[in-house]
Amino acid sequence: MTERETTQEARRLLTEYDTQLREAAELTGATTVTRDGPLWRGTYGERGFVTYRDLDHFTGPALDELITRTITYYATQPAITSFEWKTRGHDLPTDLPDRLTQHGLHAEDPETVMLGEASILAAPVPLPAGVTLRRIDTQPDPMPDLIRAAAAQERAFGVPFSPSDLARRLLDKQDLIEIWVAEVDGEVICTGRLEIVSGTAFAGIWGGGTVPEWRGQGIYRALVAQRAQSALARGARYLHSDSTEFSRPILQRSGLLPITTTTPYIWTRR
Structure with a gap:
């Protein structure tokens, strides 16, 4: 454009x-x-x-x-x-x-605040060898994976994350939330949520973070693409995210636009 x-x-x-x-x-x-x-x-x-x-x-x-x-x-x-x-x-x-x-x-x-068409971000992104993506909230007991995901978020952001907070989000939003992880050899190295905004054309991408030693290899971008594909499959047209200084450039290069700020x-x- x-x-x-x-x-x-x-x-x-x-x-x-x-x-x-x-x-x-x-x-x-x-x-x-x-x-x-x-x-x-x-x-x-x-x-x-x-x-x-x-x-x-x-x-x-x-x-x-x-x-x-x-x-x-x-x-x-x-x-x-x-x-x-x-x-x-x-x-x-x-x-x-x-x-x-x-x-x-x-x-x-x-x-x-980043916004854009979900279709722009949905193209698959190649992953490093051995890295796989998986949705972890659909299991009968997701808590073991939520504990691992929270630990990865803590390493990615440098602040405490509680698995019970993730579990509460699942309970509060029920079928409107998905939690995705990237793994290698059983270790969670990147996490991110997709949250469908009921009654709108939007889904939000939240909580994305990659542990330091795996950054710069396209893993966060691949997890965004996976969530964009899932959002489209669920009928959402747009994606939005409140982005830090670290995620904003990645999302902007992928096609989302900065439209305002939030504090x-x-x-x-x-």
Whole structure:
């Protein structure tokens, strides 16, 4: 595509993103969902999550009051230890991040929202000798493989991953989630999830990470292609991902487009 065509396509995809992937679509599996003006607030056990399509012209003191009400909503639930207010780089008002910070929320690292046609990413990618791909969530007891997958994610990202978190995702989203791994000699060296967004044309690719000694050999890209093929088989047209600085270039070379950024703002109970 020309630069102009790429810009037009990115704008079209951003409209699809705002229309299909925000509000209720982000709260699948929530134990409770409530509304406050433009906000959708969900709870997941000890965690809360706040989303919206737009803030409906909330600015200044009215926005401060909306933030305060949201903090109070979660703070008065003893079981809640933290909540995430998910912001996007193209949203208004532009001072929302500053106001969230002033109310005691802290920003995590921003990520790039990548979108595109699943068919672009579905072409098979050659794997190094001895490496195979496998879906691990369809077994009668997936926990042994979930433990191995979580250990590989921990090595890939350098932060703890809990197999029980993966098991909870399977329970919460049931037949809407797939977990894939790349293996060699019985060792998991790369993992990734596919999550179908019910009622939309989208599927998400999440949690992709390759252990350090196997990077640069096309394994992550092959796992993306496998998930794209599965998404297409399940009727999804588009793929989306909130991408780190490491995965974004791979997905962009594969054909997805960066359309905005997203930054989580986190409130934690003191």
